[in-house]
Amino acid sequence: MSVRDPEATKARIFEAATAEFAAYGIAGARVDRIAREAKANKQLIYAYFGNKAELFAQVLEKALVDIAVSTPVDAENIDDWIDRLLDYHAAHPHVLRLLFWEGLEYGTDGIPHEEERRTHYDRKTAAFATAQAKGVISDAIPPQDLLFMMVALAGWSTAVPQMRRILVGGTDDDGARLRSSIREAARRLTQQ
Secondary structure (H helix, E strand, C coil): CCCCCHHHHHHHHHHHHHHHHHHHHHHHCCCCHHHHCCCCCCCHHHHHHCCHHHHHHHHHHHHHHHHHHHCCCCCHHHHHHHHHHHHHHCCCCCCHHHHHHHHHCCCCCCCCHHHHHHHHHHHHHHHHHHHHHHCCCEEEHHHHHHHHHHHHHHHHHHHHHHHHHHHCCCCCHHHHHHHHHHHHHHHHCCCC
């Protein structure tokens, strides 16, 4: 008889749910497929995570915490921060897919846990505001707008790889050139 390990089961469910939601979104995801991939009972998913929308919210929350921990904002060293964001998105494209699905499915009506996320982003915006107040970066663009633009610059090529391939090219040299261009654009947005 095998010993049950609830934490291992939760981890398998979470991993399977992340892949499922990244591929199909909230509406298209199927709890049956998540359970099958996780080698878990479907009822355990509901017991551990509530409904499918709550499971999605938890998956996205974990993804956002992971990227925040891995790539803390460094408004005083834009090149380094942009490089870390680009590298992170290349290694973890599911994060942007999850965000796109969230936007498609919830639109502008508000999302679950929006206030908690706003608080998180307020801290990131504060890093830009502090760098602006110190005169390290330009204050020509409000800090919240600047953060939004930087995140978009760093994520767009991963979010729409087909457009990157069509517009920029698909070789390693093309990728290196694009990275250099993104860094230059970020510098210009922040330079004094």
